[in-house]
Amino acid sequence: MDVLTALSNKSDYSRNQLQLIVSAWIMSGLAEKKSKISLHDGDVSEDDYDKRSLYSLLYALYRSMGDVRDEHGQRYEFTFNTWGYTWPKSWGEAPDHQRDPQRFGRNAYSGLYHSDPVKAYVKARDGEVHIVEMGCGTGAGAHHVCSNVLPKCTYEAVDMQQAAIRTCERKFVPDLPGRLQATCSDATHLARPKDFADFVAVNETHVTELVGVVTEEDDRFFRKAHHMIKPGGFLVWGNAIPDPTWDACFKFLETLGFELVDETDVTEEAVRARDEDKARIDTYVDQCIEAFHGFKIPVLGAKKRAEADVALKNFARNPDTRLYLNMVERKDTYRVVALQKKR
Ligand SMILES: C[S@@+](CC[C@H](N)C(=O)[O-])C[C@H]1O[C@@H](n2cnc3c(N)ncnc32)[C@H](O)[C@@H]1O
Structure with missing residues (x-):
């Protein structure tokens, strides 16, 4: 199962379906020669994903997580799929x-x-x-x-x-x-x-x-x-x-x-926003990873956990990920x- 290409934008996967999808992705690590996700900075090449599949996964994840905690314990539902910026x-x-x-x-x-x-x-x-x-x-x-x-x-x-x-x-x-x-x-x-x-x-x-x-x-x-x-x-x-x-x-x-x-x-304001938002994103990613049982599978679970962690943070342009550095370097x-x- 390749979650970066195989999911449909016409579907709204339930929590149980997502559990199966994530577990199948983790098990696919057995046959994988090289991961598409860089463990160093979360980068995924444009050719290695399909945006319809990627956002299908993300929106089903956001919905299935429901209310989550921010770094201060304040509850909210993750609905803005937006990096944004501090107000100029x-x-x-x-x-x-x-x-x-x-x-x-x-x-x-x-x-x-x-x-x-x-x-x-x-x-x-x-x-x-x-x-x-x-x-x-x-x-x-x-x-x-x-x-x-x-x-x-x-x-x-x-x-x-x-x-x-x-x-x-x-x-x-x-x-x-x-x-x-x-x-x-x-x-x-x-x-x-x-x-x-x-x-x-x-x-x-x-x-x-x-x-x-x-x-x-x-x-x-x-x-x-x-x-x-x-x-x-x-x-x-x-x-x-x-x-x-x-x-x-x-x-x-x-x-x-x-x-x-x-x-x-x-x-500049967008980079500042990512710096100030880091603790919330880290807290969110931890909660997501905890929610999926597949990450507890010995060995493969830990490998894919690291990939999921860095990929989710990269999509959020968290500090030190590829997409964050692209803004710092003004690419x-x-x-x-x-x-x-x-x-
Ligand atoms: C990073 S998200 C931003 C979503 C939203 N604007 C926000 O700020 O929270 C990018 C969005 O673009 C949507 N998208 C990309 N190409 C599209 C298209 N051709 N038609 C409709 N939506 C598209 C994706 O489905 C995804 O929801």
């Missing part, structure tokens, strides 16, 4: 959720709407704007935006992962009747009218990952965003991606008819940008 000083006073265990994820979503052009657009519509998010994960950020950032907006949260959308339907949609809709779809396949959204939000969505190029999937992704946004509306986008990919994407977005109207580099830069669709 140049943006003024930080939003008032800075004691929340998932505050850096909340900052990332609040930050999408921080810029003056975006604020002016929202104000001119008395806050009544419609947002489509492409790659919403569990919808934790959608819920945060609807509740705390744009309390008069309506919001469609779209992700290709069934397990994540189920969490959104269970935990967030009922809290916002008629305002938040959760849709399970590859965002590039969405059939929506032209020019109907004020904003398309993209927050750490797993696209634009290849160095310096716009892939065929990225091309479809941005064309879909452009199709849905009203003239004068915005693509608001934040992520840590390979630094040369930003310019490749900006050039492509310009050809579609977008103008870059705001850009902040928050890489990946975290930017928050707003692009306006030309009228």
Whole structure:
């Protein structure tokens, strides 16, 4: 069983199914010549995983863990699949959720709407704007935006992962009747009218990952965003991606008819967030590993435990993992940008 490639984004695995999947993965270590996960820094090569399988595993894990403890014993459900950043000083006073265990994820979503052009657009519509998010994960950020950032907006949260959308339907949609809709779809396949959204939000969505190029999937992704946004509306986008990919994407977005109207580099703040979040992530990974019996299998259990530990920490860009070092070395830069669709 290769958990990095074999799972389906259409499934929402139960805790018992996950126990079996993890045990099968551990036993597969018997036949394995070389692990795909670097024990040194958690790195997994792009060719060695399929994002549909990876996120299927992660969202089923988050849901099956339910409420967990942070490093101070505070209980929360892990729903922001977001690295995020500390609130940049140049943006003024930080939003008032800075004691929340998932505050850096909340900052990332609040930050999408921080810029003056975006604020002016929202104000001119008395806050009544419609947002489509492409790659919403569990919808934790959608819920945060609807509740705390744009309390008069309506919001469609779209992700290709069934397990994540189920969490959104269970935990967030009922809290916002008629305002938040959760849709399970590859965002590039969405059939929506032209020019109907004020904003398309993209927050750490797993696209634009290849160095310096716009892939065929990225091309479809941005064309879909452009199709849905009203003239004068915005693509608001934040992520840590390979630094040369930003310019490749900006050039492509310009050809579609977008103008870059705001850009902040928050890489330093993103590194700081990972440093400050380390104790919470370590505590979370310990709780996950404890929950799966397969890791107690002699010898193989310990080997795969070490792999699971470093891989989960790398996905969270925990200090000293490959993805964290990519930000420190500025191979990946975290930017928050707003692009306006030309009228
Ligand atoms: C790192 S997670 C971020 C999730 C969420 N935005 C957050 O910040 O918590 C990346 C997400 O991108 C989603 N994704 C990647 N490509 C997608 C696509 N083509 N359509 C829909 N979702 C996609 C994945 O399923 C995953 O949920």
